[in-house]
Amino acid sequence: MFQCITYQLEAGVAVITLNRPEVMNALSTLLRAEMLAAVLRAGSQARVLVMTGAGRAFCSGQDLGDASGPLDLERVLNEEYVPLLKAITDCPIPTISAVQGAAAGAGANLALAADVVIAAESASFIQAFTRIGLVPDAGGSYWLPRQIGLARAMGAVLFADKVTARQAMDWGMIYECVPDQDFSAHWRARARALAQGPTLAYLGVKTALRASFGNDLDQQLALEARLQGECGATEDFREGVAAFLEKRAAQFRGK
Known part of the structure; x- marks a missing residue:
């Protein structure tokens, strides 16, 4: 092609x-x-x-x-x-x-x-x-x-x-x-x-770090809170916590 x-x-x-x-x-x-x-x-x-x-x-x-x-x-x-x-x-x-x-x-x-x-x-x-x-x-x-x-x-x-x-x-x-x-x-x-990592969290990382050049502190803290709230509602976060408590490697699915 x-x-x-x-x-x-x-x-x-x-x-x-x-x-x-x-x-x-x-x-x-x-x-x-x-x-x-x-x-x-x-x-x-x-x-x-x-x-x-x-x-x-x-x-x-x-x-x-x-x-x-x-x-x-x-x-x-x-x-x-x-x-x-x-x-x-x-x-x-x-x-x-x-x-x-x-x-x-x-x-x-x-x-x-x-x-x-x-x-x-x-x-x-x-x-x-x-x-x-x-x-x-x-x-x-x-x-x-x-x-x-x-x-x-x-x-x-x-x-x-x-x-x-x-x-x-x-x-x-x-x-x-x-x-x-x-x-x-x-x-x-x-x-x-x-x-093999948490794809949605990676997207949040990219969003937060790139936005930081144009944001003041208050704006960046608000963005962090919003993105963290979104990540905290994902299956990846639940899997990450479960893997941590069970002392095993996390199996992230990007959801």
């Missing part, structure tokens, strides 16, 4: 693999459309979504050869990138970016749109926009200052320096940096763990 990505679903884990290794998984119009369809499918079929790349890179960013004439970048961003990025950030299940090799330009910021970023130690993140006379897009100007602070974000973008996976973890840009030999097994284990 897909030409530029692969989609696999197993044991509640949906894996979307960007599959244009010959161009380091550069983002074409078709790839973005297929990825959007796959993210929406995962949101209704799976309990966790993983995005990764085939070959030696996660994603090299916008495919600059994917047009017969000059790129209308404003249109491309509004019509093709924004729906995809919103689908990822609004996805009702946890999302993971599993990054190997380079994540550059829009490819780096696509990775950062996920809830959790796990990178191989040899991976790198490059805000390459100024190298071709552009500003950061695909959400980079939103995520980076919030994740690593204005000073580091400004330097990373202005100089277009390569940020290693270890730096990215130390700065708070990503969650984990994993030795290359352990990378595949590690992100798969992380995905399986989330797939």
Whole structure:
């Protein structure tokens, strides 16, 4: 069905693999459309979504050869990138970016749109926009200052320096940096763990943490109370309490 990505679903884990290794998984119009369809499918079929790349890179960013004439970048961003990025950030299940090799330009910021970023130690993140006379897009100007602070974000973008996976973890840009030999097994284990967890609580976590940037304390406390009330009425909460009292592993069903 897909030409530029692969989609696999197993044991509640949906894996979307960007599959244009010959161009380091550069983002074409078709790839973005297929990825959007796959993210929406995962949101209704799976309990966790993983995005990764085939070959030696996660994603090299916008495919600059994917047009017969000059790129209308404003249109491309509004019509093709924004729906995809919103689908990822609004996805009702946890999302993971599993990054190997380079994540550059829009490819780096696509990775950062996920809830959790796990990178191989040899991976790198490059805000390459100024190298071709552009500003950061695909959400980079939103995520980076919030994740690593204005000073580091400004330097990373202005100089277009390569940020290693270890730096990215130390700065708070990503969650984990994993030795290359352990990378595949590690992100798969992380995905399986989330797939076995309390899906509705995870959605509440995503809602609460993302809302905190725009809320004052009173608003955030009220949101916490509402979300906790909703979670407290679920079968997952009852199962979690029962498992705790019975000293066994909980069997969550996402209800």
